[in-house]
Amino acid sequence: MGIAFGLWSSQPLILLVLPTILLLLLYLTLKSPSYFLGFFFLTSGGIANFLERLIFGNVFDYLYLPPLPSFNVADLFVALGVLLLLINFIYGARKGSA
Numbered sequence: 001m002g003i004a005f006g007l008w009s010s011q012p013l014i015l016l017v018l019p020t021i022l023l024l025l026l027y028l029t030l031k032s033p034s035y036f037l038g039f040f041f042l043t044s045g046g047i048a049n050f051l052e053r054l055i056f057g058n059v060f061d062y063l064y065l066p067p068l069p070s071f072n073v074a075d076l077f078v079a080l081g082v083l084l085l086l087i088n089f090i091y092g093a094r095k096g097s098a
Contacts, residue, residue, distance in 0.1 A: 019043070019050040035088050042081025048074035 022043040049059045052074070061070035 016050070016053075019046040022046045035085060038081045038084030038088055040081070041077045041084060045074040045077030045079075045081060048077065 022039070025039060025043075049072075052059045059072065059074070061072050061075070063072060064070045
């Protein structure tokens with residue numbers, strides 16, 4: 001019932017504001033195509049969870065793979081987006097220092 005993997009389930013304001021911030025970040029990164037895919041996955045997962053929360057009042061986590069907490073496909077998109085962004089940041093930092 002939170003964002004990804006049940007985070008911030010008791011903070012409804014964060015759950016409504018965060019997708020808006022993510023969309024703004026996506027817009028700002030359109031100028032940098034290397035980050036677009038990461039932000040695309042991150043915002044897609046955020047928007048999917050946001051819409052589910054808006055329509056149903058909460059987010060249903062229906063996948064369970066021990067030892068991970070329960071999650072859904074939108075959570076996977078959020079995690080994949082963060083992973084891609086981290087790879088881009090690390091690779092960009094190494095490329096810039098070489």
